[in-house]
Amino acid sequence: MLKQVIEGAEMSSQLSPQPLARQESGLSLIELMVAISIGAFIALAATTLYTTTVGAGMHVSEVAQTSERVNSILWGINRGFKRAGYRGTPTDLSLYLQSTQGGSGVTGDEGAFPAVDISTPGCVLYTYATQYACRAGDASNYTLCGDGSGNTLVGTSVPLYHRYGFRLTSGVMEAVAVIHPTQFISSPTQDSSCSASGANSAWSAVTRLADLYVDIFTAALEAERYLDADTGCIFGTSGTDCAAFTASDCGDTVSCRIERLYKVTLCAYPGDTTDGLCVPAATGAQPDGQVFGEIYVSPRNDVIISRVY
């Protein structure tokens, strides 16, 4: 029926031009319904496509952002571990070891600037030497910046031990980068310890709860190896410290080198600030967007414990 009407209209239109008033009489109800149906269908399809595209895109973007946030933290942690324990030139190292070695028959320790400190759960501190340009007034802050007469060697670059670290506080990752507190002549104004809080805290957030809830952050010592620092002879693969090994284990030795392997785990999810939702295992219900990262890292600077026999 519809087809006939349309065909009839086309035919009459072709045969003889009719007055415009008759042609512009509008669409029939059926034509209108068909047009609306087609339009609605197309609009619906377009809307669906739009929402699907936007939704999928946003999801991908969220996952990518979450992944990137977690990865960037892990990358920073990895880099910190690798740099930890850098003590400068061999002369700097030698001077430091002289200050940390034990007396005759007594094992020394890592001294005032231990390379890695993971003694506080959820907190990792690294220490390594970094060049620092002395500023006005630094003679009263750091011994190395003074000329011995109270004057500051302004602009002079000196190697100062810095403290860097990451910690997890209420779902937020925080980082610290300061001159090591032991490097100060008097106490520093900012607290960079793992327990620091309040206005004096030197820690700054590197994630936002609105973006990411960091549920798990752990660092553990996975393995270690003790070697004779002079010959490379292996003392053993475990021990509380180098005192457990004597000269008879590896000949005549005066120092002990420790290689360590750490495991760092980080788990986070976006959009939910509920604690404890992370499910590291593949099985089990994981929160939407969870990112679980685990890295093994070995510092590039081994620990040296100097001792005197």
Added chain:
Amino acid sequence: MFDNQTRRRHLKASLNTQRGVYTIVTVAIVSALTLIAARTITSTTVDNVRLTSNTHFSAEASLAAEAAVAQARVWLEQPLNDPAAVVWPVTQAGADVSYQIVNGGQSITRSYSTAFGFQISGDYVQIFGRATDGGGSSAVISEWVQEETLTFETSVDVPLALECIQGSVNGNPDIHADPDGLPPNTGVTLSLSSGCAKSTFENLNSQNGEGVLADTHNVGDQWGRVFDVDRSDFYAAYAAGEYANLGVYVYEAASLPNSNAAPDTFTVPNFSSGAEFQTKAPGSTVKSWGTPTEPAIVVVQGCPSLSGNYTFVGILYIENTVNPEDTSWTCDLQGMGAFKVIGSVIVNGTSTMQNSNFEIISADAADVDPNNFPSLGFSGVAGTWTDLEVN
């Protein structure tokens, strides 16, 4: 059939009747919104990918710089390579390092050019390794290393070291001493214990008739003056094969191979000091232990029979088999013919050298670099690795 005016009327009428135009407009608007949304999402994703890529490239460049440091260490091991000639930021080009990524069936290879240079401070060498790719990613890593030498550089300062000489010297030996600051053959050529009488030692240079200046030392056992490793550790490491192919030889005196079985061969050069062997002119081919470019360390336990055409380049160290640290032992080297040494001879005890016709050209007089003596290579110094060096 129709005139133009009629056609225009029909066209206008046709457009007016096409109310589906609203649908088209609606679809166009929705499509535009979709495109804008997709574009936004795409650019966000691209930004994320770019951030991830930056992290990835940074890690990649770091690994490539590590490879540059590793290449530098291999380069350092080569006897003729001198780190003093490549002082950072002057660099020596290394081999390219490539990383391949397969993504969606497509293989992408990223290459980094590497270079390395050195800074020297005493016995230590700081290695700088740099990696750079065409996209601007780069990294520099530095690490201090120390050569694990077996002997001290000063071990060959004295061409002949003895506890004492028993009896008179009446052969035709010849010693070409360290020429630094002194004419050849008149420097300190001899190291003796302080309690040793020195009446006839000038005859040690009787071949050319120059005088001999004898220095004295106060420590009996010469091992600690010559070797940078404990005696027990040295023998243990040698027995364990750790010195294999390094040019280190340990023999019991009775089993010292015949001179024809010497492991090396070299052509006697024209030494810049003018020193030369009486029996081997420049250009002669010689079977030897060690060569001027790769000196050897030969340790003989017991007093060897050196008669014949023996030639040593490096260090010939002779000590007693039993209680080697006891220098009251006497080694009978008299009548040993014309053995030749470029470097130093150390007898950890008293020697009899009557009628010996040996020749010694000191390492310095023969242009032998003490740094080329056998070593265990370079080892990293803990606590000196950093990636914070300026690129």
